[in-house]
Amino acid sequence: MSDQALLTIKDLTVEFTQGQTRSRVVHGVNFSIRKGETLALVGESGSGKSVSANSILRLLPKAITHYPEGEVLLDGQNLLRADENTLRGIRGNRVSMVFQEPMTSLNPLHSVGKQLAEVLALHKGLKGEAAQQRIIELFELVGLPEPAKRLSAYPHEMSGGQRQRVVIAMALACEPDLLIADEPTTALDVTVQLKILDLLKDLQARLGMAILLISHDLNLVRRIAHRVCVMKQGEIVETNDCEALFTSPQHPYTRELIEADPSGDPASNAPGEIILQAEQLKVWFPIKKGILRRTVDHVKAVNGISFSLPRGHTLGIVGESGSGKSTLGMALLRLINSEGQIRLHGDNLQGLSQQAIRPLRRQLQVVFQDPYGSLSPRMSVGQIIGEGLEIHGIGTPAEREQTIIDVLKEVGLDPETRHRYPHEFSGGQRQRIAIARALVLKPELILLDEPTSALDRTVQRQVVELLRQLQVKYNLTYLFISHDLAVVKALSHQLMVVRQGQVVEQGEAAGIFREPQHAYTQQLLEAAFIRH
Numbered sequence: 016m017s018d019q020a021l022l023t024i025k026d027l028t029v030e031f032t033q034g035q036t037r038s039r040v041v042h043g044v045n046f047s048i049r050k051g052e053t054l055a056l057v058g059e060s061g062s063g064k065s066v067s068a069n070s071i072l073r074l075l076p077k078a079i080t081h082y083p084e085g086e087v088l089l090d091g092q093n094l095l096r097a098d099e100n101t102l103r104g105i106r107g108n109r110v111s112m113v114f115q116e117p118m119t120s121l122n123p124l125h126s127v128g129k130q131l132a133e134v135l136a137l138h139k140g141l142k143g144e145a146a147q148q149r150i151i152e153l154f155e156l157v158g159l160p161e162p163a164k165r166l167s168a169y170p171h172e173m174s175g176g177q178r179q180r181v182v183i184a185m186a187l188a189c190e191p192d193l194l195i196a197d198e199p200t201t202a203l204d205v206t207v208q209l210k211i212l213d214l215l216k217d218l219q220a221r222l223g224m225a226i227l228l229i230s231h232d233l234n235l236v237r238r239i240a241h242r243v244c245v246m247k248q249g250e251i252v253e254t255n256d257c258e259a260l261f262t263s264p265q266h267p268y269t270r271e272l273i274e275a276d277p278s279g280d281p282a283s284n285a286p287g288e289i290i291l292q293a294e295q296l297k298v299w300f301p302i303k304k305g306i307l308r309r310t311v312d313h314v315k316a317v318n319g320i321s322f323s324l325p326r327g328h329t330l331g332i333v334g335e336s337g338s339g340k341s342t343l344g345m346a347l348l349r350l351i352n353s354e355g356q357i358r359l360h361g362d363n364l365q366g367l368s369q370q371a372i373r374p375l376r377r378q379l380q381v382v383f384q385d386p387y388g389s390l391s392p393r394m395s396v397g398q399i400i401g402e403g404l405e406i407h408g409i410g411t412p413a414e415r416e417q418t419i420i421d422v423l424k425e426v427g428l429d430p431e432t433r434h435r436y437p438h439e440f441s442g443g444q445r446q447r448i449a450i451a452r453a454l455v456l457k458p459e460l461i462l463l464d465e466p467t468s469a470l471d472r473t474v475q476r477q478v479v480e481l482l483r484q485l486q487v488k489y490n491l492t493y494l495f496i497s498h499d500l501a502v503v504k505a506l507s508h509q510l511m512v513v514r515q516g517q518v519v520e521q522g523e524a525a526g527i528f529r530e531p532q533h534a535y536t537q538q539l540l541e542a543a544f545i546r547h
Contacts, residue, residue: 020047021192021225022071027085029066029075029249037081041066042249044085048193053219053226055236055257057272058246059471060442064229067246068195070095071227072106089193107138111186115198117178121170127181128166134188153184158214175336176207183214190222197229204335204498205542212239231471233272237261245269275472277479277505281524282486286508287326289361290460290492291347296320296355298339298346298516316342317353318516324509326459329486329493331507331524333500333539339516340496344462347494348379377407380453384465386445390437396423396448397433403456418455426451426481443474447481454485460492467502479505500543504528512536 029041041063048054056064069075071087071094087094089109094102114120122130131150135141141149147166154162157180170178179199186194196215200208216239219226230236236243236257243260245253245268253266264270298317301310316339324330332340346353349364349372357364359375383389390399397419404415420430426447437445446466453461463482467475479502485491497503503510503524510524512535520533531537 019050021050021090022227023047023086023088024067024071025086025088027067027070027087028083029063029070030081030083032079032081040249041070044246044249044251046244046251046254048225048227050192050225051219051223052242053216053228053240055228055230055240055243056246057230057233057236057243059231059272059473061248062246063249064231064246065197066249068112068197068227068229071195072110072112073097073102074112107134107186107191108189109191110193110195111189111191112195112197113179113182113186113199115201117175117182118170120182121178123170126167126169127173128168131181131185131188134185138189149188150184153188154181156187156218157181157184158210159184174207175203176210179203179207179211180214183211183218187218187222191224193225193227195227195229198231199228200235201230201232205500206335206538208235209542215239233261233472234276245272271473275476277467277472277476277502279480279483279505281329281506281508282327282483284327284487284490286328287490289323290326290359291324291494292322292356292358292361293347294321294356294358296343296346296353296357298342298351298353315516317346319355320511320513320516320518322509322511322521324460324492324494326492327486327490328508329495329506330509330511331503332494332496332511332513333498333503334513335498335539337515338513340498340513341464342516343513344381344464344494344496348381348462374407377403377456378459379462380456380458380460381462381464382446382449382453382466384468386442386449387437389449390445390452392437395434395436396440399437399448400433400452400455403452407456409456422451422455425454425485441474442470443477446470446474446478450478450481450485454489457489458491460494462494462496464496465498466495468497468499475499475502482506500528500540512539 024044024046027041027044030037030039044067046054056067058064073094082095085095128150132146135146135149150166151162154165159165159177159180200211203211212235215226228240240257243255243257244251245266247268253269260269261273264273296317297319299313299315302312302314303309304311320343322330332343334340345351347357400419400422401415404410404418410418419433423430423433428444428447467478470478483506486493495503495506507524510527511518512520512533514535520527520536527536531540
């Protein structure tokens with residue numbers, strides 16, 4: 016690593032215009048990145064990390080963005096005052112970006128080979144055979160299996176980790192001096208996160224490039240960063256070498272972030288009677304081919320899963336994307352067809368019509384991964400929470416209104432906010448609304464499908480505490496689906512590890528976390544609890 020600064024940001028100030036109002040979102044930020052160094056910019060959502068990073072290449076919307084003060088110096092050249100032609104020469108060539116969600120970074124209508132060819136033609140003038148050879152080299156560099164065969168693949172034909180490797184290959188096509196990685200692993204499983212981080216470290220060592228890593232996950236940052244800047248509300252509150260910052264954090268906010276991992280033990284409820292039972296549950300999706308669309312094989316999304324869940328306890332279901340976790344959850348709620356037995360209080364739900372199932376839905380509620388996607392933007396919070404009460408004909412309008420007020424207090428929200436709409440709330444608040452919607456019907460069991468994965472660590476901790484409190488108070492039973500083992504550990508009494516539709520390990524959660532038996536479980540735990 017060189018002592019010479021590649022990028023220096025001095026007193027960066029960013030303002031956004033909304034109508035007649037200008038609001039300042041970044042306040043006098045200062046940091047520098049040396050050649051070959053990894054600097055991590057960390058903080059919660061809304062702290063100004065991505066705004067600061069996007070300002071380097073001036074990628075924010077021109078019409079509403081203003082830079083009243085500051086400089087962004089790349090080898091002494093101020094990019095905030097550079098013209099568009101100069102910036103075009105720097106973007107992709109000297110400074111490249113890798114974004115959070117690879118699916119939105121890639122064009123779904125073109126093969127990944129064609130998309131890389133476009134980058135090489137535009138920036139390097141490479142075409143035809145030379146471009147194809149360079150793309151294969153890049154795919155090999157980022158560790159894509161069978162790189163020559165990947166040229167004709169479309170984004171939807173690849174896994175999340177493979178798509179992110181393609182995005183990294185595009186960013187590296189012109190061998191940049193600086194790679195800006197904006198939450199490059201957030202949408203990925205823990206094992207894939209680990210592989211992508213190791214890939215970035217390896218590429219940095221080979222190519223000598225600097226990396227600006229933006230993240231809210233300090234566990235990952237500790238593995239890769241040389242130095243860390245901590246941002247809060249548009250300001251940098253602490254900067255230090257990585258190990259020094261983790262072992263001796265100076266600012267209270269840094270300490271709060273470091274200690275924000277969900278912790279503690281699951282609720283101390285004694286197990287009651289068996290509420291939910293599954294016996295040899297199967298969900299097979301047919302693969303059809305030919306003109307007559309004959310079934311030639313099946314995707315065995317859930318393949319012979321059995322368990323028993325007592326009242327007041329939590330069953331954590333873990334595994335990577337595509338392992339069958341969410342499919343299992345949907346089958347248990349009778350939202351998709353399945354084979355095998357699903358017993359609620361001993362009564363088999365299989366074979367019941369949707370009309371017969373409907374009254375039982377009061378007892379089985381669900382909270383989804385994305386609180387914004389699961390809440391109707393056209394309905395107020397009061398309407399969203401009260402919809403279930405109306406459908407099941409519970410109470411008079413006045414009684415329903417009081418129930419909505421009570422449940423909002425229960426989840427820690429001001430009842431006056433019931434007249435507002437989902438877009439007016441933060442991610443954590445929206446998830447509290449989704450929990451309130453499930454809780455209002457006084458269910459016996461709640462399916463929680465990745466309910467914290469879209470949230471910051473500090474907010475995750477608050478939501479976990481809330482779920483634990485509600486479980487103790489109402490003796491609730493949870494089915495908790497997640498790939499985040501830190502959250503699962505804090506909530507689950509039982510654990511089921513699923514891989515390719517089958518259970519590879521099952522039993523008491525504390526015992527499995529202490530001494531995992533299956534190699535796959537060991538791999539998940541090793542990746543989830545990363546240490547320097």
